[in-house]
Amino acid sequence: MTSEDPAVLWFRRDLRLGDHAALHDAAERTDTVLALYVLDEKLLAPSGAPRLAFMYGCLRALDEQLGGRLLVLTGDPVTIVPRVAEAIGAASVHISADTGPYGHRRDRDVADALRERGAELVETGSPYAITPGRVTKGDGDPYRVFTPFYRAWKEHGYPSPADTKKSTVDWIDPATLPAKLRGERIPDDPDLGEMRLPEPGEKAALKLWRDFLDEYLTDYDGDRDRPDRPGTTRISPYLRWGCVHPRTLLADLAGRTGSGAESLRGEIAWREFHADVLWHWPKAARKNFDTRFDAMKHDTGKEAQRLFEAWCDGRTGYPIVDAGMRQLLAEGWMHNRVRMVVASFLVKDLHLPWWWGARHFMNQLVDGDLASNQLNWQWVAGSGTDAAPYFRIFNPTTQGEKFDPNGDYVRRYVPELRSLQGKSVHQPWKRGNDAPADYPRPLVEHAQERQVSLERYGAVTGKP
Numbered sequence: 001m002t003s004e005d006p007a008v009l010w011f012r013r014d015l016r017l018g019d020h021a022a023l024h025d026a027a028e029r030t031d032t033v034l035a036l037y038v039l040d041e042k043l044l045a046p047s048g049a050p051r052l053a054f055m056y057g058c059l060r061a062l063d064e065q066l067g068g069r070l071l072v073l074t075g076d077p078v079t080i081v082p083r084v085a086e087a088i089g090a091a092s093v094h095i096s097a098d099t100g101p102y103g104h105r106r107d108r109d110v111a112d113a114l115r116e117r118g119a120e121l122v123e124t125g126s127p128y129a130i131t132p133g134r135v136t137k138g139d140g141d142p143y144r145v146f147t148p149f150y151r152a153w154k155e156h157g158y159p160s161p162a163d164t165k166k167s168t169v170d171w172i173d174p175a176t177l178p179a180k181l182r183g184e185r186i187p188d189d190p191d192l193g194e195m196r197l198p199e200p201g202e203k204a205a206l207k208l209w210r211d212f213l214d215e216y217l218t219d220y221d222g223d224r225d226r227p228d229r230p231g232t233t234r235i236s237p238y239l240r241w242g243c244v245h246p247r248t249l250l251a252d253l254a255g256r257t258g259s260g261a262e263s264l265r266g267e268i269a270w271r272e273f274h275a276d277v278l279w280h281w282p283k284a285a286r287k288n289f290d291t292r293f294d295a296m297k298h299d300t301g302k303e304a305q306r307l308f309e310a311w312c313d314g315r316t317g318y319p320i321v322d323a324g325m326r327q328l329l330a331e332g333w334m335h336n337r338v339r340m341v342v343a344s345f346l347v348k349d350l351h352l353p354w355w356w357g358a359r360h361f362m363n364q365l366v367d368g369d370l371a372s373n374q375l376n377w378q379w380v381a382g383s384g385t386d387a388a389p390y391f392r393i394f395n396p397t398t399q400g401e402k403f404d405p406n407g408d409y410v411r412r413y414v415p416e417l418r419s420l421q422g423k424s425v426h427q428p429w430k431r432g433n434d435a436p437a438d439y440p441r442p443l444v445e446h447a448q449e450r451q452v453s454l455e456r457y458g459a460v461t462g463k464p
């Protein structure tokens, strides 16, 4: 039964119309819905140009799907959302739950403010197949280790995609609202120079996904560690901004057998695991999950700052590290294997605090996501849940030779090394005076820094 009262659909990390549980729910209650997006300055401030540009692009794509009827306002959602609901006489504001620390707090405040005006905040679904907090051990405790979480997550099961094709509603034209609430243009993209970002929006997400299923899924398990090959989905920015829901992906995988589908299901579950961990331990966004690491010695002085800048610019003298950091500068994205290598290099070769690297990633990545980013950084640093043992220290040269065996990935992003053939590209210093003059010598010596790391680790954990 539908109500005469209109509703507001407040978009946040769900910039799509398909498989949208909150839209489905709103359409069950009313025929008339206002689509709202609030540009929240608290979230915009720490975002770098690529992140902002991709998000604005997703908003533009959504607005187009809505026939130009997305109301965009800038400010504090706690005041804006109730004001908009009141202006149209909405009885309910519909959202997909935000389970991150800031979003959860903000939504509680918005719900209180709405309640004071006689309206309700209705949460339906979340950006995850299973909303964080729902998969627990038998005694109700959360999981700290991925493998048992994954088993329980699969057993828990998740709903099928919401069939929003049938959720036809009349979208309220923002031009009919009082002048104060007419809305703003979606901001122009910041200057990106020569960067090339993925095409934003739901249509682009679904096309990318279908192409991946047709061409690359079968080999995913073998190819996903190869940055030189187009072996992974590259769906992460679309999942981050909600241009596609993970349930859609999982439903498509459900009908497929083989190691590719199974392995990809596991990777999607890592995203769910990290969100679950952040839900239970919100402090893990900023602090060491394993508090023993609070005593870890990091370098933070002037020299550390210089090393950090060289890392950000892709000028460390280690080709696989530099290729990764330059891929980030060129595309706002980096291959997972290389993210692990560059993160390990920052923490274990340069001895810088993991949160310096995490902040840079969050600023630059088009898929920058608090849960996945901070907890992956902590995984590499050894201070997270289920972390890589600290003594397992990536050797940047052998990682390059193993996962970019012909050197194609390095040559793609580091033009100074294009004259070097095959895997010799991973050790340019071996060429002595013939090494490319415009490529830096290694900033540090890996074997030596590995030793320093092991000593610092020993001091923290009591293990030699």
Ligand code: FAD
Pocket (backbone or CB within 6 Å): 224, 232, 233, 234, 235, 236, 237, 239, 240, 267, 268, 269, 270, 271, 272, 274, 334, 335, 336, 337, 339, 340, 343, 361, 365, 367, 368, 369, 370, 372, 373, 374, 376, 377, 380
């Ligand atoms: P695919 O291999 O195609 O995997 C499909 C999806 O599974 C991904 O889109 C992602 O949603 C999920 N996934 C895969 N691996 C992981 C993982 N290790 N942790 C969580 N989810 C995973 N991912 C982000 O989405 N945002 C981040 O900010 C982010 N920061 C990271 C920082 C570091 C230091 C590291 C090591 C990893 C980080 N990741 C992050 C995880 C991973 O690198 C990316 O999700 C992956 O590279 C995205 O590429 P893809 O979509 O082609 O992945």
